[in-house]
Amino acid sequence: MSLFRIFVNQLEEDDEDMSQATSKKVITREEWEKKLNAVKLRKEDMNTLVMNFLVTEGYVEAAEKFQRESGTKPEIDLATITDRMAVKKAVQNGNVEDAIEKVNDLNPEILDTNPELFFHLQQQRLIELIRQGRTEEALEFAQEELAPRGEENQAFLEELEKTVALLVFEDASTCPVKELLDISHRLKTASEVNAAILTSQSHEKDPKLPSLLKMLIWAQNQLDEKAVYPHINDLSTGQLEDPSV
Amino acid sequence: MSSSPSPANSANGGDTTNAGNGQDLNLLHFLDKVRLAATRDAKEDEGEDSPTELNTINSAGGFLVVSPDKLSVKYTNMNLHGHDVGVVQANRPAPVKCLTYYFEIFVKDSGVKGQVAIGFTKESFKMRRQPGWEVNSCGYHGDDGFLYRGQGKGEPFGPKYTKDDTVGGGINYATQEFFFTKNGAIVGKIPKDIKGHLFPTVAVHSQNEEVLVNFGKKKFAFDIKGYEVSERNKQQMAIEKISIPPNIGYGLVKTYLLHYGYEETLDAFNLATKTTVPPINIDQGNAIDEDDSPYALKQRKILRQLVRNGEIDAAMVKLREWYPETVQDDKSVVCFLLHCQHFIELLRVGKLEEGVKYGRLELAKFVGLTGFQDIIEDCFALLVYEKPEESPVGYFLEDSHKELVADAVNAAILSTNPNKRDAQSHLHSHLEKLLRQLTVCCLERRSLNGDQGETFRLHRVLDNNSTRR
Numbered sequence: 001m002s003l004f005r006i007f008v009n010q011l012e013e014d015d016e017d018m019s020q021a022t023s024k025k026v027i028t029r030e031e032w033e034k035k036l037n038a039v040k041l042r043k044e045d046m047n048t049l050v051m052n053f054l055v056t057e058g059y060v061e062a063a064e065k066f067q068r069e070s071g072t073k074p075e076i077d078l079a080t081i082t083d084r085m086a087v088k089k090a091v092q093n094g095n096v097e098d099a100i101e102k103v104n105d106l107n108p109e110i111l112d113t114n115p116e117l118f119f120h121l122q123q124q125r126l127i128e129l130i131r132q133g134r135t136e137e138a139l140e141f142a143q144e145e146l147a148p149r150g151e152e153n154q155a156f157l158e159e160l161e162k163t164v165a166l167l168v169f170e171d172a173s174t175c176p177v178k179e180l181l182d183i184s185h186r187l188k189t190a191s192e193v194n195a196a197i198l199t200s201q202s203h204e205k206d207p208k209l210p211s212l213l214k215m216l217i218w219a220q221n222q223l224d225e226k227a228v229y230p231h232i233n234d235l236s237t238g239q240l241e242d243p244s245v
Numbered sequence: 246m247s248s249s250p251s252p253a254n255s256a257n258g259g260d261t262t263n264a265g266n267g268q269d270l271n272l273l274h275f276l277d278k279v280r281l282a283a284t285r286d287a288k289e290d291e292g293e294d295s296p297t298e299l300n301t302i303n304s305a306g307g308f309l310v311v312s313p314d315k316l317s318v319k320y321t322n323m324n325l326h327g328h329d330v331g332v333v334q335a336n337r338p339a340p341v342k343c344l345t346y347y348f349e350i351f352v353k354d355s356g357v358k359g360q361v362a363i364g365f366t367k368e369s370f371k372m373r374r375q376p377g378w379e380v381n382s383c384g385y386h387g388d389d390g391f392l393y394r395g396q397g398k399g400e401p402f403g404p405k406y407t408k409d410d411t412v413g414g415g416i417n418y419a420t421q422e423f424f425f426t427k428n429g430a431i432v433g434k435i436p437k438d439i440k441g442h443l444f445p446t447v448a449v450h451s452q453n454e455e456v457l458v459n460f461g462k463k464k465f466a467f468d469i470k471g472y473e474v475s476e477r478n479k480q481q482m483a484i485e486k487i488s489i490p491p492n493i494g495y496g497l498v499k500t501y502l503l504h505y506g507y508e509e510t511l512d513a514f515n516l517a518t519k520t521t522v523p524p525i526n527i528d529q530g531n532a533i534d535e536d537d538s539p540y541a542l543k544q545r546k547i548l549r550q551l552v553r554n555g556e557i558d559a560a561m562v563k564l565r566e567w568y569p570e571t572v573q574d575d576k577s578v579v580c581f582l583l584h585c586q587h588f589i590e591l592l593r594v595g596k597l598e599e600g601v602k603y604g605r606l607e608l609a610k611f612v613g614l615t616g617f618q619d620i621i622e623d624c625f626a627l628l629v630y631e632k633p634e635e636s637p638v639g640y641f642l643e644d645s646h647k648e649l650v651a652d653a654v655n656a657a658i659l660s661t662n663p664n665k666r667d668a669q670s671h672l673h674s675h676l677e678k679l680l681r682q683l684t685v686c687c688l689e690r691r692s693l694n695g696d697q698g699e700t701f702r703l704h705r706v707l708d709n710n711s712t713r714r
Contacts, residue, residue: 025693027689032685035685035688035689036681036682036685037274037277039680039681039684039685040281041677041680041681041684041703042645042703042704043645043648043649043652044644044645044648045703045704045707046501046674046676046677046680046703048704048707049676049703049707050498050501050502050676052707053494053498054498054514059513059514059517059518061513061516061517062510062513062514062517064513065507065509065510065512065513066502066507066510068509069507069508069509069510069546069549069550070505070507070510070648071553071644071648207494208706208707209494209497209498210489210493210494211481211484211485212679212680212683212706213489213493213494213497213679214484214485214487214489215484215683215701216679216682216683216686217487217489218483218484218487219683219686219687219690219701220682220686222686222690223686223689223690223693226690226693226694227689227693229689232678232679232682235489235490235493235679236490236493236496236525236526236527236528237528238528238675238678238679239528240682
């Protein structure tokens with residue numbers, strides 16, 4: 001093949017590459033900013049999004065103040081948040097009996113319809129008894145309250161056995177399941193209770209804001225297949241970055 | 246992001262808005278917001294009408310009979326060949342700016358040969374052929390259970406169907422697929438290669454075949470709403486897998502509160518999160534000083550309260566005292582919005598005469614200016630209605646307008662920050678920037694998808710709050 005032919009072939013290949021690249025729609029920064037400015041975004045909706053965050057995370061005082069300062073109505077009764085936070089706190093402090101009582105005061109159906117949650121709360125109670133060194137009480141409690149659940153459900157039985165194993169070790173720090181004694185396990189149980197209460201109140205257990213942020217990244221990834229346009233690559237700066245053409 | 250200058254701002258010989266004042270140029274954005282508020286968009290409706298009945302005009306004339314209620318069709322002819330199909334389309338094409346479209350038929354009588362079909366065709370379809378026998382059409386046929394999509398030969402697809410069966414045809418715009426159902430269960434789906442608007446289509450071909458059509462007036466056998474929920478959930482699950490910086494939600498909420506001057510909320514929020522959430526680094530824009538402390542937070546809070554309480558005079562006094570540069574020019578956007586608001590507050594309590602006096606004194610000067618003319622006229626129109634809150638200009642009386650004015654004042658103060666990082670960041674909170682980007686990406690994606698499918702609407706996400714039972 002002559003050099004000329006090779007050269008022409010190369011140009012034709014480049015042409016093909018170019019047309020692959022330019023088959024995506026190119027949107028300039030200027031055009032993109034025009035589109036951004038044309039979006040009708042209501043302040044009230046953004047306020048609602050923030051209120052949803054405060055309420056779902058349980059920040060009652062902040063939610064109250066926000067209602068006063070912005071006029072945004074909380075989507076659920078703030079009093080129920082206080083109750084919910086009291087339950088959460090009780091679990092976080094290891095007062096599981098107290099927490100169970102409060103949950104039942106709030107809504108007895110929650111534990112009735114949530115056997116897994118109830119088991120985890122009872123398990124936490126057992127852990128606290130073991131932590132306090134009340135071995136006899138712990139064993140009694142395990143036999144009376146937890147063993148029957150274990151008989152009904154294989155997963156519960158396994159959890160129960162793990163928990164009881166704590167008793168076998170004099171020095172808990174050598175026990176392979178010592179993470180059960182960790183404070184983080186209390187937080188895990190607390191989170192579970194929080195979610196169950198929210199669900200029982202027909203409220204979603206997670207704030208919407210993080211989902212929207214994920215949706216932004218997802219939407220940009222989707223649009224990347226068809227267009228070249230300014231991205232926001234860093235959520236914490238929100239800076240528009242020009243397309244790298 | 247830059248604010249688009251108001252279209253009315255082109256020089257007009259006479260005095261226009263103060264294009265020279267750099268700060269003012271940015272606040273024009275708020276005037277645009279007022280104009281946007283005036284264009285009330287109907288709820289979710291993207292302005293598309295749905296099919297409601299069969300189209301008797303564009304149908305296979307002599308071969309079939311459509312009932313007077315236009316919801317059923319019967320084959321009256323004798324099936325002699327392949328070009329005397331009794332085919333009929335719906336009166337309108339399927340709407341496209343939604344997640345799905347769906348309709349059903351009920352086979353009342355399968356006649357001599359049971360050659361009923363359901364599918365989708367374009368406007369130009371030859372109204373004597375089964376849907377699917379021509380290009381740019383598709384049809385699910387009852388006699389063989391095959392799916393036809395443009396060739397004479399179909400492909401095996403689902404079960405046959407006959408008398409007393411309910412069969413549905415649908416389009417999923419997100420996945421760009423056709424799907425069909427029989428007696429409430431999905432039979433299958435195929436990719437939708439056909440572009441543009443499609444008409445729900447029904448066909449009968451042998452003697453005495455009769456089919457009833459349901460465009461949604463009656464309950465469907467198939468749970469289309471449940472299908473939509475599970476499709477949306479599929480997308481949602483894919484989205485949930487994406488990872489974002491930990492605790493960024495907290496950072497954004499905090500910055501939001503700081504940006505708009507919700508001081509008390511911010512204090513309570515900081516207190517609550519002090520021990521449980523590590524500090525996050527979010528760009529604070531114009532809201533902080535050089536030593537990272539909040540800029541003018543207390544003052545902005547006070548001004549917001551005054552505006553929300555309707556104490557406009559007091560607000561102007563404070564602004565003059567603390568940030569004279571924002572109200573120095575009496576024809577600035579801030580002054581305009583505040584004067585308007587004072588006028589509105591007078592009207593709100595029925596003090597029309599005082600309102601007119603105030604209007605003459607402080608608002609008349611805006612009447613000649615191209616940047617303000619349209620808004621000022623709408624505002625004055627409040628005077629003529631007995632029940633202004635129910636009028637087309639009622640939005641001036643709503644809380645959302647007060648909010649807008651408060652936000653404009655807030656932005657004006659932020660723009661006086663000597664530690665300003667850039668010329669625009671007093672306009673939008675960080676969260677707002679992200680939400681705008683999300684909206685435009687979704688809109689653009691839909692537009693490149695033949696303008697089909699759902700798009701992102703914040704208030705729809707917010708409305709969908711309770712977990713469905």
